[in-house]
Amino acid sequence: xxxxxxxxxxxxxxxxxxxxxxxxxxxxxxxxxxxxxxxxxxxxxxxxxxxxxxxxxxxxxxxxxxxxxxxxxxxxxxxxxxxxxxxxxxxxxxxxxxxxxxxxxxxxxxxxxxxxxxxxxxxxxxxxxxxxxxxxxxxxxxxxxxxxxxxxxxxxxxxxxxxxxxxxxxxxxxxxxxxxxxxxxxxxxxxxxxxxxxxxxxxxxxxxxxxxxxxxxxxxxxxxxxxxxxxxxxxxxxxxxxxxxxxxxxxxxxxxxxxxxxxxxxxxxxxxxxxxxxxxxxxxxxxxxxxxxxxxxxxxxxxxx
Amino acid sequence: xxxxxxxxxxxxxxxxxxxxxxxxxxxxxxxxxxxxxxxxxxxxxxxxxxxxxxxxxxxxxxxxxxxxxxxxxxxxxxxxxxxxxxxxxxxxxxxxxxxxxxxxxxxxxxxxxxxxxxxxxxxxxxxxxxxxxxxxxxxxxxxxxxxxxxxxxxxxxxxxxxxxxxxxxxxxxxxxxxxxxxxxxxxxxxxxxxxxxxxxxxxxxxxxxxxxxxxxxxxxxxxxxxxxxxxxxxxxxxxxxxxxxxxxxxxxxxxxxxxxxxxxxxxxxxxxxxxxxxxxxxxxxxxxxxxxxxxxxxxxxxxx
Amino acid sequence: xxxxxxxxxxxxxxxxxxxxxxxxxxxxxxxxxxxxxxxxxxxxxxxxxxxxxxxxxxxxxxxxxxxxxxxxxxxxxxxxxxxxxxxxxxxxxxxxxxxxxxxxxxxxxxxxxxxxxxxxxxxxxxxxxxxxxxxxxxxxxxxxxxxxxxxxxxxxxxxxxxxxxxxxxxxxxxxxxxxxxxxxxxxxxxxxxxxxxxxxxxxxxxxxxxxxxxxxxxxxxxxxxxxxxxxxxxxxxxxxxxxxxxxxxxxxxxxxxxxxxxxxxxxxxxxxxxxxxxxxxxxxxxxxxxxxxxxxxxxxxxxxxxxxxxxxxxxxxxxxxxxxxxxx
Numbered sequence: 062x063x064x065x066x067x068x069x070x071x072x073x074x075x076x077x078x079x080x081x082x083x084x085x086x087x088x089x090x091x092x093x094x095x096x097x098x099x100x101x102x103x104x105x106x107x108x109x110x111x112x113x114x115x116x117x118x119x120x121x122x123x124x125x126x127x128x129x130x131x132x133x134x135x136x137x138x139x140x141x142x143x144x145x146x147x148x149x150x151x152x153x154x155x156x157x158x159x160x161x162x163x164x165x166x167x168x169x170x171x172x173x174x175x176x177x178x179x180x181x182x183x184x185x186x187x188x189x190x191x192x193x194x195x196x197x198x199x200x201x202x203x204x205x206x207x208x209x210x211x212x213x214x215x216x217x218x219x220x221x222x223x224x225x226x227x228x229x230x231x232x233x234x235x236x237x238x239x240x241x242x243x244x245x246x247x248x249x250x251x252x253x254x255x256x257x258x259x260x261x262x263x264x265x266x267x268x269x270x271x272x273x274x275x276x277x278x279x280x281x282x283x284x285x286x287x288x289x290x291x292x293x294x295x296x297x298x299x300x301x302x303x304x305x306x307x308x309x310x311x312x313x314x315x316x317x318x319x320x321x322x323x324x325x326x327x328x329x330x331x332x333x334x335x336x337x338x339x340x341x342x343x344x345x346x347x348x349x350x351x352x353x354x355x356x357x358x359x360x361x362x363x364x365x366x
Numbered sequence: 367x368x369x370x371x372x373x374x375x376x377x378x379x380x381x382x383x384x385x386x387x388x389x390x391x392x393x394x395x396x397x398x399x400x401x402x403x404x405x406x407x408x409x410x411x412x413x414x415x416x417x418x419x420x421x422x423x424x425x426x427x428x429x430x431x432x433x434x435x436x437x438x439x440x441x442x443x444x445x446x447x448x449x450x451x452x453x454x455x456x457x458x459x460x461x462x463x464x465x466x467x468x469x470x471x472x473x474x475x476x477x478x479x480x481x482x483x484x485x486x487x488x489x490x491x492x493x494x495x496x497x498x499x500x501x502x503x504x505x506x507x508x509x510x511x512x513x514x515x516x517x518x519x520x521x522x523x524x525x526x527x528x529x530x531x532x533x534x535x536x537x538x539x540x541x542x543x544x545x546x547x548x549x550x551x552x553x554x555x556x557x558x559x560x561x562x563x564x565x566x567x568x569x570x571x572x573x574x575x576x577x578x579x580x581x582x583x584x585x586x587x588x589x590x591x592x593x594x595x596x597x598x599x600x601x602x603x604x605x606x607x608x609x610x611x612x613x614x615x616x617x618x619x620x621x622x623x624x625x626x627x628x629x630x631x632x633x634x635x636x637x638x639x640x641x642x643x644x645x646x647x648x649x650x651x652x653x654x655x656x657x658x659x660x661x662x663x664x665x666x667x668x669x670x
Numbered sequence: 671x672x673x674x675x676x677x678x679x680x681x682x683x684x685x686x687x688x689x690x691x692x693x694x695x696x697x698x699x700x701x702x703x704x705x706x707x708x709x710x711x712x713x714x715x716x717x718x719x720x721x722x723x724x725x726x727x728x729x730x731x732x733x734x735x736x737x738x739x740x741x742x743x744x745x746x747x748x749x750x751x752x753x754x755x756x757x758x759x760x761x762x763x764x765x766x767x768x769x770x771x772x773x774x775x776x777x778x779x780x781x782x783x784x785x786x787x788x789x790x791x792x793x794x795x796x797x798x799x800x801x802x803x804x805x806x807x808x809x810x811x812x813x814x815x816x817x818x819x820x821x822x823x824x825x826x827x828x829x830x831x832x833x834x835x836x837x838x839x840x841x842x843x844x845x846x847x848x849x850x851x852x853x854x855x856x857x858x859x860x861x862x863x864x865x866x867x868x869x870x871x872x873x874x875x876x877x878x879x880x881x882x883x884x885x886x887x888x889x890x891x892x893x894x895x896x897x898x899x900x901x902x903x904x905x906x907x908x909x910x911x912x913x914x915x916x917x918x919x920x921x922x923x924x925x926x927x928x929x930x931x932x933x934x935x936x937x938x939x940x941x942x943x944x945x946x947x948x949x950x951x952x953x954x955x956x957x958x959x960x961x962x963x964x965x966x967x968x969x970x971x972x973x974x975x976x977x978x979x980x981x982x983x984x985x986x987x988x989x990x991x992x993x994x995x996x997x998x
Contacts, residue, residue: 072506072509075506076506076509076510076513077513079506079510080510080513080514083510083514084514084519087519087522087523087526088522088526090526197651197654197655197658198647198651200598200650200654201598201647201650201651201654202647202650203602203605203606203609203622203625203643203646203647203650204602204606205605205606205609205610205622205625206605206625206639206643206646206647209625209629209632209639209643210639210640210643212632213632213636213639217632217633217636262771263766263768263771263772264771264772264773264774264775266727266766266772267766267772267773267774267834267837268774269727269758270725270727270758270759270763270764270766270838271758271759271763271785271786271789271837272755272756272757272758272759272760272786272789272790272841273755273759273785273789274755274789277785277789281777282774282776282777285774285776285777286774286775286776297512300513303515304515304516304517304518305515305516305517307517307518307521307610308517308606308609308610311610322518322521323521323610326518326521326522326525326612327525327611327612329525329526334518334522337518338514338515338518338519338522341515341518342513342514342515345512345513345515346513349509349512349513359776360775360776361775361776361821361823362775362821362823365820365821365823365824
């Protein structure tokens with residue numbers, strides 16, 4: 062387990078470094094950052110001055126190292142548009158996105174797990190078909206459109222929920238449903254497939270042969286084994302949802318990192334975009350690390366090697 | 367022996383009926399799979415309408431008529447057959463824009479699935495066939511790819527390089543290859559351990575001959591399944607990018623853009639977002655149904 | 671001997687797209703107290719489904735029917751699910767072919783053994799562990815007490831099968847059904863496990879139904895033997911009778927396939943049975959073995975003879991299902 066953890070940790074660090082190089086290179090490839098910072102009315106000497114002050118004239122690897130070291134200390138530079146430290150904006154917006162992601166994951170698990178389990182116990186029953194329908198429509202529905210449909214239904218036709226903004230719990234209801242519905246099909250399908258496989262296994266027959274109550278067979282012996290891959294999928298889905306919250310936050314004007322990302326992208330605010338990409342990628346790297354370690358820990362075959 | 371020969375026929379009546387050939391079984395499975403047939407029908411219809419858009423569209427999708435703005439669709443009391451699906455906020459015929467929009471969605475879907483498919487399949491097959499270091503590098507690349515937030519990076523790239531069809535296709539191709547790589551890697555590993563591949567290796571077939579002649583034909587069904595998934599994914603992503611104003615640029619008719627444009631009229635003209643939204647939903651649903659159907663009918667023990 | 675288990679007219683049907691598969695056809699047998707009964711036959715002859723049907727553990731679509739299914743005087747056919755659960759793992763227990771996959775990988779041996787007792791009795795966790803440790807010692811698992819905290823993957827196949835047996839004994843059953851318990855094991859381990867079963871019978875008076883395709887196992891262990899072919903019993907009786915004076919051509923064919931040390935001359939050819947087992951979908955009009963039988967007559971194609979006493983030793987309870995006069 063220890064050797065495995067160390068190996069996995071090394072991989073995570075490597076991935077994080079590669080992603081950071083990528084996001085640095087991508088935004089540098091777009092053009093001269095000094096020009097972007099100086100704005101439209103700047104003269105050539107203004108641009109040269111900015112280039113000197115911010116060190117854009119140094120070799121790229123040096124600039125990258127400088128940027129990375131500062132980023133690791135939580136210094137992502139200053140936003141070109143908002144004129145304030147990027148880290149402060151992030152600290153301001155991240156909790157909202159985290160809350161949204163967490164709620165959405167909880168929603169997806171609450172819907173996906175039970176439906177997947179029941180669908181596996183009674184394959185081809187009406188519950189199985191309903192679950193299939195939910196998963197098929199969930200995969201085909203554009204998130205932004207689903208969001209607008211909910212707004213039409215619950216803010217316009219029946220004015221129950223606020224269509225946009227953040228602040229109260231009511232503002233989180235529709236974004237949670239939209240983002241959570243997006244993650245539900247994957248969780249449901251994996252639960253169903255896992256349960257079907259486990260229920261057909263020899264040790265379930267052994268458990269029944271012992272005369273255990275069907276509920277014990279199902280909830281102790283089957284679920285424990287079927288749920289292992291779902292745990293790691295959930296962590297990964299959480300990472301995806303942090304990145305995917307751009308659309309949902311923009312539609313509902315929820316003041317999180319997603320909306321901030323969209324605003325800074327449309328305003329070519331490179332330091333902010335870079336910081337968000339880096340932070341969200343790092344989150345994903347950490348989450349998938351946790352997922353894999355959790356997976357290993359839940360499975361005695363890996364834990365007690 | 368003759369006795370048992372003569373006796374076998376009556377004893378085993380099942381042998382009297384000719385067993386169906388694999389092709390017949392497959393055809394029967396496809397025809398009996400209603401969701402696959404439904405998906406194929408809808409997809410075929412949309413494809414046909416998109417190709418024939420210049421002939422079937424009632425109007426020029428770009429022609430504005432400010433006198434005829436926001437005409438509701440024909441099922442509405444104020445609607446007319448002049449504009450079966452009404453007009454948008456610039457008085458452009460909505461049905462025509464919808465038909466031309468199908469071209470954008472399908473083109474981007476096909477092209478992005480093809481592009482990412484080529485990248486992912488190459489990586490996956492190499493990793494699965496050569497294993498060892500190649501496998502390690504590919505697995506690492508896949509991990510890196512998975513760690514990049516797709517929507518964010520796509521938005522950023524389109525913002526930096528401009529929102530043209532080519533840029534959107536290239537970005538999506540570069541971002542959606544991971545599932546191809548993962549699935550092709552696993553399928554290739556499974557196929558490579560099969561005896562017919564070992565036999566081909568034993569008689570000294572060249573590596574390209576084994577990969578194209580023995581392995582690819584046997585992982586083709588998985589390739590098709592992933593391709594449909596990624597095509598649907600690409601279409602949804604393009605729509606989302608365009609919806610956020612950072613995809614295909616106006617006045618090109620993209621369904622995502624049409625939803626974005628209709629959003630300001632959400633209160634009084636909900637059909638403006640309903641129509642392109644339903645179109646997107648149907649197209650993606652049809653593609654997914656085809657993918658699921660292919661999986662079912664090619665699986666050794668089909669679900670139906 | 672008082673029978674602990676009486677089976678009469680047991681049928682197992684499985685609906686398939688091609689028609690109903692009659693996997694077990696009108697099977698009857700009895701198991702006495704402390705007796706080892708072996709059910710023997712080729713793969714697919716319905717012997718495993720017979721054992722699962724006894725435990726009411728048939729897979730989802732399979733249906734069980736029987737004229738009489740009585741365990742220690744209780745009619746299993748009319749028993750509620752709950753009452754059946756109380757018998758299962760308690761008074762009648764079962765072990766399976768695949769020790770590698772028959773234990774849950776997620777829980778410790780101790781946990782899985784303890785629950786087999788605790789779901790039937792009010793035993794405390796400590797008592798259950800104590801009994802588990804005793805039983806592990808009884809079935810010859812070295813350092814049994816330490817094993818309780820181990821996971822299945824830490825044990826070898828032979829040890830896992832011993833754990834399965836110990837687990838089956840947790841409720842002090844009267845009947846143990848063993849479905850090919852040694853097929854997946856090495857030959858030396860096989861012998862150990864078989865010895866263990868025999869030893870358990872001798873010490874505790876356990877009745878055992880042993881499903882196997884290995885005639886050597888039958889000869890070594892069985893008191894009585896039931897030979898199954900294509901879902902039906904073709905011959906049954908005391909093992910010495912059946913093996914010494916096989917009456918059914920199929921039994922004879924089976925015995926010819928196995929070398930017997932001291933009886934088969936070195937260098938002579940072993941027998942084989944030509945042809946394949948008939949499809950079990952739908953009714954088989956005549957004797958299911960007719961197509962492969964070198965003695966088959968026209969009557970064999972239209973009518974399956976009833977089970978009847980073997981002519982030589984009718985009193986020994988040796989019966990067979992063939993129109994021939996038995997004993998070639």
